Amino acid sequence: MNQKIDIVITTWGREWMMANCLKALQKNTKTPFRLIIIDNGSDKKSSASYLTAADIYVKLDRNYGLEYAKNLGMRFVESPLFVSMDNDIMVYNYKDKDWLEQLFDLMNKYPNYAALALRPQVLVGTGMAMFEMPDDVIPFNHVPGYGRLMRTDVVKG
Numbered sequence: 001m002n003q004k005i006d007i008v009i010t011t012w013g014r015e016w017m018m019a020n021c022l023k024a025l026q027k028n029t030k031t032p033f034r035l036i037i038i039d040n041g042s043d044k045k046s047s048a049s050y051l052t053a054a055d056i057y058v059k060l061d062r063n064y065g066l067e068y069a070k071n072l073g074m075r076f077v078e079s080p081l082f083v084s085m086d087n088d089i090m091v092y093n094y095k096d097k098d099w100l101e102q103l104f105d106l107m108n109k110y111p112n113y114a115a116l117a118l119r120p121q122v123l124v125g126t127g128m129a130m131f132e133m134p135d136d137v138i139p140f141n142h143v144p145g146y147g148r149l150m151r152t153d154v155v156k157g
Contacts, residue, residue, distance in 0.1 A: 003080070004032040005100060005149075008073035011050065011087040012040040012063050022053045024090040031100040033083075038073040040064060077152055081107060085147040103149040114155070117148040 007025070011018045025035070037054040041063040051057045056076050060069070070084055081104065091099045106116050 004034045005104070006036055006077045006079045006082040007033045007100075008036045008038065008070070008077065008082060008084050009087055010038045010040060010066060010069040010073060010084075011042060012066075012069075013042050014087065015042070018050065018087040021085075021087050021089055022050075024092065026053075028091050028093050028098060029100055030098045031104065033100065034079070036073050036076045038069040040066070040069045074155060077156070080152055081149055082152055082155075083147065083149050089147045091147070100149075107149055107151070113151075115148050115150040 009018075009021065034055045035053060036056040037050050037058070039050055039057065039059045041060050042050070051059075058072065058076075060072075066086075073084065074082075083100065083103070093099065097105070103116055107113065110116070
C-alpha cells in the first residue's frame with residue numbers, strides 16, 4: 001500500500017464508545033491511514049475529542065441519519081480503497097498482520113468484490129479468530145455496514 005487508506009467513521013453521541021473505538025484504531029492499526037470523522041450532531045463535549053483525533057472532521061448541526069453521514073464521509077475519500085465503519089467497532093490485531101492489512105490483502109485476492117466486511121463478533125471483543133472458517137471469505141448477499149473495506153471507484157461510480 002503506497003497511499004494511506006481513508007477510514008470514515010460516523011458517530012452520534014456515545015462519547016465513551018467513540019473514545020474506545022479511536023483508542024483501538026490508534027493502537028491496532030499499523031497500516032497508514034487518514035481518519036475522516038463525520039459527527040452527526042453530537043454535543044460539544046464529544047466533539048472536542050473527535051476533532052483532535054481526525055485528519056478531517058465534519059460536525060453536522062443535528063442528526064441527519066446514518067446513511068446521510070456515511071454518504072457525506074465518502075465525499076472526502078481519496079484513496080482507491082477505503083473503510084467505512086461505525087463508532088462501536090473495536091479493531092484488534094490478529095497474528096502477524098493488522099486488521100486493515102488483512103482486508104487489503106483479501107481485496108487484492110478477490111478483485112471482483114467491491115466490498116469486504118469484518119465479522120461483527122470479531123470486533124466487539126469475543127476473542128474469536130478473524131478467519132475462523134476454512135475459507136477466508138464467506139459470500140453473503142449484502143455487505144454489513146459496521147466495518148467494511150470498499151473500492152472507491154465502484155462506490156462513487
